[in-house]
Amino acid sequence: MTDADIERLATGFCACTLPKAQWTHGAHFATALWLILQRPDITPERDMPGMIRLYNESVGGVNSDMGGYHETITQASLHMTRVLIAELPQDATPAIAFAALMASPLGDKDWLFTYWSHATLMSVAARRGWVAPDLQPLPA
Secondary structure (H helix, E strand, C coil): CCHHHHHHHHHHHHCCCCCHHHCCHHHHHHHHHHHHHHCCCCCHHHHHHHHHHHHHHHCCCCCCCCCCCCHHHHHHHHHHHHHHHHCCCCCCCHHHHHHHHHHCHHHCCCHHHHCCCHHHHCCHHHHHCCCCCCCCCCCC
């Protein structure tokens, strides 16, 4: 994925114009990387929850106890994105960071189950608020 591809995904997400079918596992991480690396005016940990909820609603989704926005997944993903970025050269572009992320365990959409049991991660409590990992802690 190129820098231009990542910017297109991220700006489409931000503008709520990205087609729902393009909001994939990779697009979530591409958007997080782009926001962290290119948008210092946005604090993803603070701003992404509202942005994701708004995007979900714009494509006909519902943010409920059973679907839509998930706080623990969002915050864990942002944490792990920052951990990965910290290991890269300071001049790493979004495309370089995305390639590294997708080549890491984070590229597997089930990476969260290394840290959380299915029952804990899929709970209403984890969807609505931060729930710490119950299998092993996230890397610092």
